[in-house]
Amino acid sequence: SQTIHQWPATLVQPVGSPLSLECTVEGTSNPNLYWYRQAAGRGLQLLFYSVGIGQISSEVPQNLSASRPQDRQFILSSKKLLLSDSGFYLCAWSVEGGGHEQFFGPGTRLTVL
Amino acid sequence: AQSVTQLGSHVSVSEGALVLLRCNYSSSVPPYLFWYVQYPNQGLQLLLKYTSAATLVKGINGFEAEFKKSETSFHLTKPSAHMSDAAEYFCAVSDGGSQGNLIFGKGTKLSVKP
Numbered sequence: 530s531q532t533i534h535q536w537p538a539t540l541v542q543p544v545g546s547p548l549s550l551e552c553t554v555e556g557t558s559n560p561n562l563y564w565y566r567q568a569a570g571r572g573l574q575l576l577f578y579s580v581g582i583g584q585i586s587s588e589v590p591q592n593l594s595a596s597r598p599q600d601r602q603f604i605l606s607s608k609k610l611l612l613s614d615s616g617f618y619l620c621a622w623s624v625e626g627g628g629h630e631q632f633f634g635p636g637t638r639l640t641v642l
Numbered sequence: 643a644q645s646v647t648q649l650g651s652h653v654s655v656s657e658g659a660l661v662l663l664r665c666n667y668s669s670s671v672p673p674y675l676f677w678y679v680q681y682p683n684q685g686l687q688l689l690l691k692y693t694s695a696a697t698l699v700k701g702i703n704g705f706e707a708e709f710k711k712s713e714t715s716f717h718l719t720k721p722s723a724h725m726s727d728a729a730e731y732f733c734a735v736s737d738g739g740s741q742g743n744l745i746f747g748k749g750t751k752l753s754v755k756p
Contacts (some may be wrong), residue, residue, distance in 0.1 A: 544740050573732065573746045573749075634685040635684060
């Protein structure tokens with residue numbers, strides 16, 4: 530069966546520090562991968578998606594970036610965090626193609642102070 | 643373009659009462675529709691999905707949803723609420739692209755009173 534992991538589970542970082550969040554999927558090949566952010570009371574915001582290794586599409590311009598160095602690994606990064614980057618970050622995967630459900634990881638709670 | 647509207651950001655019901663969470667969608671292509679549940683500080687869990695088979699879709703935890711094309715609705719129901727149903731619920735529609743992107747509603751927080 531397929532599983533999705535995210536780490537760390539929680540993170541407290543000072544403004545201006547770098548960020549690296551990791552997501553890995555097991556039990557499937559060539560998945561579509563997604564990064565979302567949930568800010569308090571603002572629903573789900575799609576940040577990035579990827580349909581293959583090295584293929585990243587950005588939905589929202591910001592100081593975050595994403596990379597997919599391996600088929601089942603998706604990384605969210607920032608060089609300098611802002612206060613507004615605080616939130617709950619969710620990684621998800623789906624089978625390739627459209628019209629399929631997405632499966633979500635447990636999330637990372639990021640607090641920028 | 644596809645969009646999703648969830649009516650009511652907060653819904654409160656008594657334990658044992660009917661749960662009705664409303665979702666209306668807009669889609670230029672035959673829609674794939676989904677309901678997810680999120681408990682505090684957890685990821686989203688798929689409750690059920692509509693993929694153009696039966697219009698009444700049964701999901702986990704006793705939830706079901708009915709696809710009504712004429713009303714562009716996909717409301718979520720459960721006959722009898724349980725305390726453990728207290729959570730946030732999200733309706734989503736596929737954007738019709740091959741990247742598999744979903745368009746999510748803003749969510750409805752369900753409270754269950756004893």
